[in-house]
Amino acid sequence: MRSLCSSLPTAEPGSVVTLEGWVHRRRELARVTFLIVRDRTGLAQVVLPAGTEVPPQETTIRVVGTATANPQAPGGVELTETTIEALTEAAATPPAELWRPALDVSLPTLLDHAPVLWRHPAQRAKGELAVASLRGFRETLDGLDFTEIVTPKFVESATESGANVFAVDYFGRPAYLAQSPQFYKQQLVGVFERVHEVGPVFRPEPHDTVRHLAEYRSLDVELGFIRDHRDVLAVLREVLAGMVASVHSRAAAAVERTGAVVPVVPDEIPVIHFADALALVGAPADEPDLAPEHERELGAWALAEHGSDFLAVEGYPMHKRPFYTHPQPSDPQWSNSFDLLFRGLELVTGGQRLHRHSDYDAAIRARGEDPADYSAYLQAFKHGMPPHGGFAIGFERWVARLVEATNVREVTLFPRDLPRLTP
């Protein structure tokens, strides 16, 4: 019966214990050999007579031995009088020494050898932060009566942002990979009212930047019967708070190991209007968007002024937002949409959408397009839709900001971008 490394400190002294795991480290001293075994729960120390043949690092082994108190051992208990059995042939030398406290490798080395280098406890801890965040996301939305949905990744036409999509040979005819579940999550507000989805989205980003990937995870939310985008922002606030709470409760060790600076989510996220944001950073009043340096400046301002790592910028100009965006009723050059900046970086885009069929009709015609080309999407609106809105969180960006990684690839196991399609 296998025991886990984490349970060794509570083993009865003198009892026989079986561990299974990887050879994390060997230390051969003159009079004794120490072996550190690693499993998913942690590390355990095994003591062997000097000169014992021990399989090389990363070989998987089964160790049977006697639990023995030793104040010097991690957790105060080690295994003595052990027998070791290798579960495979000797492992090849890993591309980096996984037992060292820090994984000091270049980004290309990390990515080329991800399946091995992510075994390093500090690297794996980034994955643990990600998983805890995801559980907090779902838990919060389950609690708010949202329904998890599954939307198709094959779509017939590339409507949302023109030609910027991946094309697939779909049984001999063209199809595209969904850039976002936007159209589907809206339609499903008509069925379930409140929906969320965690899934891959596909975007052929032609530029090599530290924050874009060709395939990433989008945490999507959409809800009906709202007054405006501020109701959407209130749900986003709850979701972020739930993600943070889950990181604290489920991944405290990973926070420590990665040195992650977990944000405090304020009771109310500060909001600034796009026009005021431009003025604040000294940009011309007719700028159509915020540049990355403007976002950084606004992030610093939010921290100084409101003590907040988060800042919502609302009211982006209508002509820069997608056609389904709801205008700001008081001044329709602006929109009822927002971006959420987290430490000065865009993390979330959201807002209120149009909900009247006639408004879609007009918005699509205004783009010089034919509403008939959108008939599958517009069907839900023809048959009654509530005022609604939603948001999408870029998952890799969230994790990257949490551990203050400069490149999303540092926290993405198998990133996909222009040059990289493997491992």
Added chain:
Amino acid sequence: MRSLCSSLPTAEPGSVVTLEGWVHRRRELARVTFLIVRDRTGLAQVVLPAGTEVPPQETTIRVVGTATANPQAPGGVELTETTIEALTEAAATPPAELWRPALDVSLPTLLDHAPVLWRHPAQRAKGELAVASLRGFRETLDGLDFTEIVTPKFVESATESGANVFAVDYFGRPAYLAQSPQFYKQQLVGVFERVHEVGPVFRPEPHDTVRHLAEYRSLDVELGFIRDHRDVLAVLREVLAGMVASVHSRAAAAVERTGAVVPVVPDEIPVIHFADALALVGAPADEPDLAPEHERELGAWALAEHGSDFLAVEGYPMHKRPFYTHPQPSDPQWSNSFDLLFRGLELVTGGQRLHRHSDYDAAIRARGEDPADYSAYLQAFKHGMPPHGGFAIGFERWVARLVEATNVREVTLFPRDLPRLTP
């Protein structure tokens, strides 16, 4: 402040209540008009003077009225003295009458009008069963210390089953859509030991069958440090029991509404060897696989003999299983793999995988291929992997069997197959 339909029965009589939802039904009698409002939580009855103009079915509305006891009303309370405000223009007539107890439409009609017809409470209930199952799946695996993983859907080569993949134009060079996360979940056993993923898989199924889709959801599990495939089957048993428990606790109303026959998961799932299964159904001993009618016969046998809706068939011939399959040690013509039949239909495929690098090398060469072509995958094995195995549940098949649908498309919101790419 909006109230939900489900809370109306507990509203203080005489209090003013605001409901928001869809016009589910209008009934115009000589002396009074009844309006049924639908929201995500249920239905509520609104009473209006005869001749009141009421928006057509499916229009979204806000109703303000007085909670009034009426034993005839659903839940014993209705809204009287109401004012109604439409939230959009009048909705078009829906493709079927959504207020009737059963949704009596052909499959093509259901699929063409999915975003509207899934609003029918009996149809939506199928979605609720699906969601409850999914939550049970994740909850069980979280409890067993599995880590949720995210694996790439773009892959460089089409290795697992030859040419049967979708090709993508990936920045001008070919890439493929992952048919399964198999290779990645195995590699990540090296990192997290126990992993699971819920995600889309893509298979260009050229045949129009009732149980195949070009895109479906695979519930994938993989775990390390097993003895053999029976350890994998034991985890599968826990997962199924967790899914069933979640359906009962979270979707009892949906079970009732759909007439779903929720299975009992036996403490131990009965197992029959492939060779014995062939003999039992009277098939020749050299048959390489079970035909669908054999599976049905075996399902009936499991129910009669073991009182079980589930039957695991183990030991499938090695030459019919993928190259990474672990042979049966006592007789290597057979494999340490299994299919799980649920009511006579294949629902899950699983088993033990090879874990030694040298075994992969030999298995790939035996197929006449070059192990170098698999180097990204084999990297994890070169650096030490535990004995491991796993399984994949076809999510749409599970839901279809639960409600005894003959076609997976009846329970799939936006199915994708050879002819269908929309809505």
